[in-house]
Every structure is written in C-alpha cells, then in structure tokens.
Amino acid sequence: MAKTDVVFYAEFDRTCPAILWLDQIPNNPKDKLFYRVRRLEQAGHELRRPEADFLRDGIYELRVRSQRVNYRLLYFFHQGKAVIAHGCTKEREVDDSDIERAIAQRSRYETNPKGYRYIPSANG
Numbered sequence: 001m002a003k004t005d006v007v008f009y010a011e012f013d014r015t016c017p018a019i020l021w022l023d024q025i026p027n028n029p030k031d032k033l034f035y036r037v038r039r040l041e042q043a044g045h046e047l048r049r050p051e052a053d054f055l056r057d058g059i060y061e062l063r064v065r066s067q068r069v070n071y072r073l074l075y076f077f078h079q080g081k082a083v084i085a086h087g088c089t090k091e092r093e094v095d096d097s098d099i100e101r102a103i104a105q106r107s108r109y110e111t112n113p114k115g116y117r118y119i120p121s122a123n124g
Contacts (some may be wrong), residue, residue, distance in 0.1 A: 003041055003042065003044075004040060004041055004042075004043070004044030004045075004080070004081070004082050005041070005080065005081045005082070006037055006040055006041050006075075006081070006082045006083075006084065007081055007082070007083055007084070007117050007118065008083070008084045008117070008118035009083050009084060009085045009086070009105050009109055009116055009117070009118065010116055010117060010118035010119070011116070012108075012115065012116070014118075014119075016118040017085065017086035017087070017105075018073060018084045018085065018086050018087050018118075019118065021086060021087035021088070022087060025071060025087075025089075026066070026067075028066050028067075029064050029066040029067075029069070029071040032064040032066065032071075033062060033064050033071060033073055033087075036051055036052070036062040036063070036064060036073070037062065037073070037084070039051055039052075040052065040062060040075070040082050041082075044077075044082065045077065049063070050063060051063060055074070055094055055099055056099060057099070057103055058076050058077070058103075058106065059074055059075070059076055059085075059099050059102045059103060059106070060074070060075050060076065060077075061073065061074055061075070061094060062075065062084075069089055070089060070090045070091070071087065071088075071089055072087060072088050072089070072090060072094055072098075073086075073087045074086055074087070074088065074094070074098060074099070074101075074102040075102075076102065076106045076109075078106070078109060078110060078113065079113070083106070083109055083117075085101070085102040085105040085106065086098070086101060086102065086105065
C-alpha cells in the first residue's frame with residue numbers, strides 16, 4: 001500500500017484551522033488524533049471505521065473519543081493528498097455547518113492548492 005501525503009489546509013492569511021483547534025483540546029485526544037493522522041498516511045483511502053469514516057460530499061472524518069467527547073478532524077482528498085481541513089467536537093453526528101465549512105475549504109483549496117496549504121513557520 002502506497003503512502004498518502006497528508007497536508008493541512010490553511011486560510012489565505014496562513015492560519016491553519018485544524019492546528020488552531022488542536023492547540024485548544026486536551027493532550028490525550030490530541031495525541032490520539034495525531035496517531036490517526038499517521039494511520040491516514042499509511043492507509044489513505046483504505047482507512048475505515050473505527051478510525052475514519054466518510055461523511056458526505058467527499059468529506060471524511062478522523063475519529064477519536066476521549067472522556068465521553070467525540071473529537072473529529074475533517075479532511076478531503078485532492079490529487080492523491082489527504083488535506084485536513086479543520087477539527088470539531090460532536091455529540092452524535094457531525095454538524096452540517098462543519099461539513100459545509102470543509103466543503104468550502106476544499107473548494108478554495110482546489111483553486112490554489114499551494115496558496116491554501118499550511119506550511120509551518122521556521123519559528124514553530
């Protein structure tokens with residue numbers, strides 16, 4: 001199985017919604033989500049429940065549960081890359097607003113992948 005490149009979506013102002021969200025959640029689910037990201041690199045489209053799931057309209061989720069809270073990283077595929085759009089918590093289903101946000105992020109990314117790709121600064 002070929003390795004899948006995983007990149008993070010960035011807004012035009014270079015902020016990264018997924019990283020900003022990850023910075024706000026506890027370490028336990030954050031560590032679990034980074035493990036899921038590594039699994040996504042290994043398995044790509046083949047990653048399935050309980051680790052990942054297809055939501056709709058080309059949007060997928062990486063799935064983690066910690067302390068009765070469901071944490072999700074929403075992502076999509078573009079030209080062989082998995083692009084992590086943003087994160088959210090949920091009770092039952094991922095809110096339509098989160099899916100719509102990921103769809104809008106995908107649309108922007110598709111128009112200019114280099115312009116909407118997160119590149120960490122040298123300062124960390």
